[in-house]
Amino acid sequence: MVKILELHRALVKLLVVWSLICLVAFSTVEARVRHYRWNVNYEYKSPDCFQKLVITINGGTPGPTILAQQGDTIVVELKNSLLTENIAIHWHGIRQIGTPWSDGTEGVTQCPILPGDTFKYKFVVDRAGTFMYHGHYGMQRAAGLYGSIIVSLPSEASEPFAYDYDRNIILNDWFHKSTYEEATGLSSIPFVWIGEPQSLLINGRGRYNCSLLANPSLEACNVTNPECSPHVVTVIPGKTYRLRIGSLTALSALSFQIEGHNFTVVEADGHYVEPFVTKNLFIYSGETYSILVKANQDPSRNYWMTTNVVGREPKTPTGLAILNYYPTHFRKSPATVQTTGPFWNDTAPRVAQSLAIKALQSSIHTPPLTSDRTIVLLNTQNKIDGYFRWSLNNVSFSVPHTPYLIALKEKLNLNNVFDQKPPPENYDFKNYDIYSVAKNTNATSSNGLYRLKFNSTVDVVLQNANTMTANNSETHPWHLHGHDFWVLGYGTGKFDVTKDVAKYNLVNPIMKNTVPIHPYGWTALRFQADNPGVWAFHCHIESHFYMGMGVVFESGVEKVGKLPSSIMGCGETKGFHRP
Template sequence: MKSSSFFFFLFFFLLLLSLSPPSSSIAEAKTHLLKWEIKYAFKSPDCFTKLVITINGLSPGPTITATQGDTIVVVVTNLLETENTAIHWHGIRQIGTPWSDGTGGVTQCPIQPGDTFVYKFVVDRPGTYMYHAHYGMQRSAGLHGMIRVMVPQETKEPFDYDYDRSIVVNDWWHKSAQEQAAGLAALNFGWVGEPQSLLINGRGKFINCSLAGANSNVCNISNPECSPAVITMIPGKIYRLRIISVSSLSAFNLELEGHNMTIVEADGSYVNPVAVKNLNIYSGESYSVLIKADQDPSRNYWVALNVVSRKPGTPTGTAILNYFSNHPSKSPPTRPPIGPSWNDVLYRFNQSLAIRSHPNYIEPPPRTSDRVIIFLNTQNKINGYVKWAVNNVSFTLPDTPYLIALKEKLTHVFSQKPAPETYDYKSYDIGIVQPNPNATTSNSLYKLDYGSTVDIILQNANTLNVNNSETHPWHLHGHDFWVVGYGLGKFDPESDPKRYNLVDPIKKNTVPLHPYGWTALRFRADNPGVWAFHCHVEAHFFMGMGVVFETGVEKVGRLPESILGCGKSKKHTSYP
């Protein structure tokens, strides 16, 4: 470990020199040493007691708070009895540290029970991010939390606020991640169904609590663990709410009753402020919104979380917007907002269009791209198993992580068959169930020329069910992309690129693909490594909805030994 420590030190020192914008902050850049124990515990987030994967006893895990340029060192000890794990730092590009991306099967071997693994990376940009398990379906078991990266004290942000608060939203099932995964993987496909509850900051309320079990050990509505989350506001003050969705499945609409909000940040980029009544947020997205405590201070208001895009089978998730000095648990005299109609695609589509870069922070995209890849998003069957696929290829993870395989030149680890660049867009009817939904599986990857500009067009289509197309929030590891266009219907490679927004597109790491629509992204493949790009719906990625990009892997430094130890790297011995 001695030599790798030195390497880390040297590397991060150089990185800090090159990245930290104001030179004065170099001296202040801190290293945050976090010690995390990953362990199962019985928790009652929605009053129903079940096994949850916790970090130091918590789910959501502890919020990581740091300042731009700081180094985060997370010493993760896996105290699960039989399960491995891996943690992804979602939105952190891991420039120079691709082995710290935490993507099981892509950038590292998983952390075995009893083992301690060290993640070390620089948070080079301010903004709101998240972390979560990226192994099996462990994210849905509760292993997730928020990352808040502050600007250095002397740096001004393009908006003002008095206080800064966090909102973590997700959906919650009473079945275990193992049960969910086993159902999805079975020939006799078993779907866990809509979530039992929606959680705000890890708290919700299961409405059928009294039916759930014979005794109050199983579900107890008075358990303090499931008392509603409270956001207290001082009248007249302005609050920045940092919101992340670690949702497994659901697309959400978040409404703060009686308060408009102004979207000012998306995935770490400053947004040209947009005032909205409510916010659509998709799994893997993060936003900052400003709200002013300018309503009747004698009462409390609802924070309301509603499912959109799927027909809701779950009651509104609620928290309390508490005007000081009302009692935090004082129920608002009103009913919680029910949000927009769940199937109002246009409403969500238009909000997506409205998220553009703040004029003072525009980073103009390249005018042209070097390569265009079109990804048709479909639900398929493979040998009778239900799968998701892009271009009729359902993704599978190799046993040996790509980063290791490529750097250490291990062969026969993944398919060398080229992955498809497009689909037959001239004849394909996105509005109907595919006449032949059969697909193939593959673990081949897309090799992107280092430094090249790549356009990705995500094309949605009908699922295996008539008149059904789902929302897919796609997340790119290791890079942000410019969101250059959204459309409804089928993307036309001739005409649609002419309408791309190359003026003020927002840079994000996660973007929705709306039902029957398309989303166009542009990014520069300038971060050496191997990077997953996938639908952030946990079940969809689990069932094959993703791809892997490799770029400039020859520029990646010597891999830490600690990421080795599975598949062909189990016996790999290049580190004497």
Template structure:
């Protein structure tokens, strides 16, 4: 088994300085200088040929590759030239296997694939490449990172005779940068095993239903500050028009000790505050509110959540990640979610189970989960820039009645802030 971080991002400056500058100006952060595979930028960047990850394989073998997107702000296409892979697992949960030449993976997601090597040892090397799937209007690192899949040299040929200079080099063809059709087709193939050994425990009844809009917006520019947002505003992002404000006291601490007053308000809107045509012409008012507002739920509540992308400042794919839980992706679609027609298409038999889902650009995603893990749990966009702009919220799941259904106290040696 080999673990591939596809891809990290390389900044030629302190990344903390990058985000600090972005927050001060209210604009997007400077993009990375390169992507990396297992920490190495590879031969497609200037002066980086020596810093190339090589995966050596033998002919007629099956290898498991664990793929992880550790980039900060980009969903990525990934492919291996002249090879297909079999996807068997996403986010540490088995799926019905299927073959593909290219896969899509969002920041924070993991995918396990089986790579079957050729039955002979070809005198060639093969690029493994990744580049962004980009749907937004902002800037992004529009470059391609490469590593090399290299068959071990035949014993009859000295290894010094085999190099990139004298071997054919095959490069994969990746989808166009904004190929949303590929993204939708790929994600539609992901299905849970739903077998006796690995059942898909999809909640069949729903106790609480939520409808969240997710997208970009603006905030007023602070005094004595020049901001880079539209019309001199500051970029913001929100869930149901609420841009999350981080408190100075930890949310879990405030909840556990019953001292939430002044830290958070348990009144997060369960539906949009201002309904509009979410994927049509955007409203003139792009301003969002700011606050620390949470959803509070009883233990073991079965939840259905619809997440709807919005067209404010442009439609865009948002990889939403939920802490503390796996969930089932029971449906996805484009345009506005139709509560009268779309639920009839929900997959309640074998939907994929994971902890991060890409809300489609100009579309929606529906998930279900059982809130049986007490505590305070963040849900946020896995594009780091959107999280820094406030595209996040939190769920408070109350204790159950039994001892093993209660939030355990902090350890006695927990350092005080």
């Protein structure tokens, strides 16, 4: 008996010590610096059951999820273990305030990271929310180089909505051809188009119908491969889940559904949304949303989570994941017919969702009521010397091989780096018919940039138009680096600088970093050029940016701190030495 008491006392002591250890450990979790060591490599993977070479981080695609708290410093030491290929990683949605050299945009903010090199990205996650990271060099994002960044609120703060658990989901489309093959096709005469994706991935898992192949075993396509078993979100009946959903598709606009469940949209790109209930979430590449879903359905079965292509005629099967009700077995497939999304070519509900997304009443950041400068960007498909391109105001962007940030900050000979003529601020509004194929589809190429007065307020109007195919206008998701912008309005047809400006939402516009323009429509944004650096603004469709659909903004580069020498080594910065 005495012995039992002694044992009990010893156990209590142990428990106290353990609690102290946990407290210390917890403080460590709360610490300000989160250090990651990543190794980037090529590996054979079967995300959709079809085996192919993918770019992995620490053996996986998607890569590790970065979990942090607002105000933390993230350090990622990235080892490039590819054989002959450089890399760069962009931290999508992180503004990089004070660290513009960590934005990870090859040719804009850094030289690429060479094979064998270890590069240190270091930046503060200054705002809670749902973010992502991905390759920003060539088309490496589409080769598998991507993942999630989840930033939680400071310990003392609380979200303006209630939920029990937090889960994150990243959507992607997946192609069996390599990004080399895709890029070569895009740069060929005749143009070779990779076609629609073979599958849609939810958290890196999809399902390709291997029997479509002439010889599935030769191709190492195997639907029983555990790498392509569907992603499972297990829920406890009665609980509410915050699903953080991001899209990093190379091409596709998506809708997302949960069979038998409505859900409430509460966050977009790290900003609170005035909640609204829906059955379909439309999500464009580069966007993130949080939705709240209550596990309030029959718990004796599971439910499909589905994602579909919208905006392009879908030739890709629905992407599937499983909402698993505890204690139902997670591999029990839902017996019901899969939920189908809205019609792919019905633009109206997508425009309606865009219009529905407003800032949460209690957390509105009021925009400046006027702007200092308006840049109108006509989005067109063009040809240059017979090659297909995308252009803004008939100028197609080409990435320079000396990063702007270094060239401008270090006052290199700019004539050697980029075109000194800034790109146009507008198009021929009067005469251009956005509903027809342009009379002259030729464009010019440039890597000139827009220099914005520091702290000025800038409006950008994205104007959609017909592509080079009659009766066709595509959806483009535009992503701004280094800033969030207010979404002041969406409209159909040609933006009218007087009438439409008067209708801008200056009361409760949402702030975002990525926004779509809808077919034949326009989208108006406003942002404050208050982040010293050089920042890309581009269509987030991988092939469109590759084909020139982007611009670059510089602002306050003279206020940028000392650049790390690690970002140098290419183009005019080779052997560069600060005197």
